[in-house]
Amino acid sequence: MPVLIGSYADQYSTYDDDFKPLAAPVRTPAPSFLAVGPTGIRYAVGELDAGQVSAFTPTGELINTLPTGGGGPCHLAVDGDRVVVANYGGGSVAVFALRADGGLDRRTDLAQHAGASVVADRQEGPHAHHVTIRGNLVHAVDLGMDAIVHYRLTPEGRLDHVRTTTVQPLGTGPRHLVFHPGGRVFVANELSSTVSTYTSGFEQLDEKPSCLVQPVGDNLPSELALSRDGRRLYVANRGNDTITTFSVEEDGLLPIDEVSTGGTWPRHFAVLDGALCVANQHSGTVALLDLDAETGVPSQARVVLEHPSPSAVIPID
Structure with missing residues (x-):
């Protein structure tokens, strides 16, 4: 699936399924x-x-x-x-x-x-x-x-x-949210390094740490996204520089795994066909993490391109 890569480097770029540029970067201030x-x-x-x-x-x-x-x-x-x-x-x-x-x-x-x-x-x-x-x-x-x-x-x-x-x-410092097809709402909390679960009417049900590995310093969750089937919730951690996978259960979130994003400061990511695509802002890299077809857990990251200060991965359907 083609993607747009936003950045703080006064440009955004378009790449094809193989992460080859489809055109020259578009120059515009801080997209x-x-x-x-x-x-x-x-x-x-x-x-x-x-x-x-x-x-x-x-x-x-x-x-x-x-x-x-x-x-x-x-x-x-x-x-x-x-x-x-x-x-x-x-x-x-x-x-x-x-x-x-x-x-x-x-x-x-x-x-x-x-x-x-x-x-x-x-x-x-x-x-x-x-x-x-x-x-x-x-x-x-x-x-x-x-x-x-x-x-x-x-x-x-x-x-x-x-x-x-x-x-x-x-x-708590809420940052981003995502709606589950079943009605619940999940929120990544930047300042408390947690992820919260709410009802469709925004009544809080649960709060979990956003990472399984205890951070050495500050850890600031950024983006979160659901798998295509809604069974898994993925949360990016800036500090640990990881993606945490949660199982979406009837009674809340169950943490499953935490894997490196292959770079530093994962500001944003997107769920593509069978993979997560992560913008590692501080390392200037975009990484791909293949998803296990059965468990939905991402595999070891591999860097697919270098991009100055990447800040967003936007799929083009």
Whole structure:
């Protein structure tokens, strides 16, 4: 499956199934995260103090760029004719309408978060880190507030606040979430080095350490993802530089294994056909970990390409 590799090196790149470049890198400021729209248009954040979001054609031509209304945009999601962006530095969530050609039309809303939590150097204010669109609902994970903020996305592109789920214990620092087909929600907690399980209504059921091997220093979970059949949950650990595999059980998560990512600081990964593809940001490498067909456990990592400061792996379906 072809993939896009986002980075902090002012470029993103496109690779085929064998990790050979399909085109020259696309030059754009700090495209740390990307998403692919239904027509193949690429949307990339520009993780700058003056945050921006850009739209590109499938061949890499810039369509247009708009400001996100907040600093440090680090994540985005696209659904139909809307793009939603999480501004980490600004602690806000922005919504953009799309034009017929897939370009960005205008910003239709900017929801500013307010609040802080107990870790002084990381939670001095709101830090929106991840956004998910499900139907007409937007769920925004805010590391700075120790919260998941739930919005209703109106037909006009407005974010109507529904409620806020406060994460416990304070200081957990939620980062990313994933919805299981069975209804549960799993959240990677960056500051507490844990992964939490919630009901579909965001009532907390369980919390587990994100790694099996005791970290020597800080360990900061980043991305998490489910296997295609929903039987396994994978969590990346920056510090241990590993992927932990959990079995998804009726009564919670059961840790199975923890394997090296073959590099340092796995910021993001994606589940491809039969493998995990990991962006090791600090070692400047992208690694592939084949998945055992029976157990779903990843094998020893092998580096498949070198890329400056890789930060995201986005499959192109």
